[in-house]
Amino acid sequence: MLDLLGKNAARQGHALHGAVVARARAPVFYTAFAVPDTIDGRFDLIALHGWLALSALTAGGHGKAAQGLTDAIFVGFDEAMREQGSGDMGLGRKMKAFANAFYGRLSVYEAAATPDDLAAALARNLWRGAAPDGRAHGLAAYALAARESLKLSVPGTLDFGPLPTI
Numbered sequence: 001m002l003d004l005l006g007k008n009a010a011r012q013g014h015a016l017h018g019a020v021v022a023r024a025r026a027p028v029f030y031t032a033f034a035v036p037d038t039i040d041g042r043f044d045l046i047a048l049h050g051w052l053a054l055s056a057l058t059a060g061g062h063g064k065a066a067q068g069l070t071d072a073i074f075v076g077f078d079e080a081m082r083e084q085g086s087g088d089m090g091l092g093r094k095m096k097a098f099a100n101a102f103y104g105r106l107s108v109y110e111a112a113a114t115p116d117d118l119a120a121a122l123a124r125n126l127w128r129g130a131a132p133d134g135r136a137h138g139l140a141a142y143a144l145a146a147r148e149s150l151k152l153s154v155p156g157t158l159d160f161g162p163l164p165t166i
Contacts, residue, residue, distance in 0.1 A: 012156060013068025016057075017076060019158040020049045020069070028163050033135045035126050039084070043098070044125045046073065047105040052143060053158050055110065056150035065156070074099070115140045138166050 024045035030037045035045060050073055057066040077098045081091060105125055112118035119132040119140040126139070142164030149161030 009064045009068040010071065011068075012065050013070070013072040015156075016053060016065065016069040016158055017072035020046060020053050020073070021076065023158075023160050024049045026163055028165075032166050033126075033139060033164070039080075040128075041126065043077075043101070044105070046076075047102050047125070048109070048122070048139075048143065049160070050102070051106045051109045052146050052150060052160065054106070055147065056153065056158075059151070060155070062155065073102070077102075109143075115144060118143060134166060138164055 024042065029035045029045055030041070035041045050069070053069060054066050057063075057069065074095070078091070078095060081094055081098075105121075108121045108125075109118065112121055115137070116132070119136040122139050122143075123130045123132040123136040127136070130136075145162075146160040149159050153159040
């Protein structure tokens with residue numbers, strides 16, 4: 001059926017966004033891995049899981065679903081900023097900063113050639129420049145395993161696989 005308004009892509013993007021946010025908010029990241037439970041920490045975990053999901057969708061030839069997810073992620077950022085009290089004045093500037101940070105993280109994660117490179121990138125982002133340690137290497141291993149699990153996901157769903165452990 002012809003979907004001129006993109007309602008199906010938007011609905012699917014919203015559902016995929018829910019899966020990304022649900023995984024990013026799993027308590028294990030904030031407890032065992034000590035990611036700060038702050039706006040920055042939550043943003044970085046959404047960026048990590050967004051990268052995993054977008055990478056899998058794009059590689060699988062699901063460009064419309066990837067665009068729907070991207071749109072839903074930014075709607076989520078906008079809504080979060082409004083809930084924090086940001087008004088229309090200056091919101092565009094803040095959203096541009098979110099976009100730059102989000103796409104910057106995606107490109108760094110995608111460019112990571114080795115698990116050590118990914119661990120270093122995760123340490124820089126999640127723990128604000130800390131040296132890669134067991135937490136960063138554990139999350140890098142989780143991310144690589146999640147990428148493999150996402151390749152096997154049923155189209156339209158996101159299966160990140162098991163949660164990480166230290």
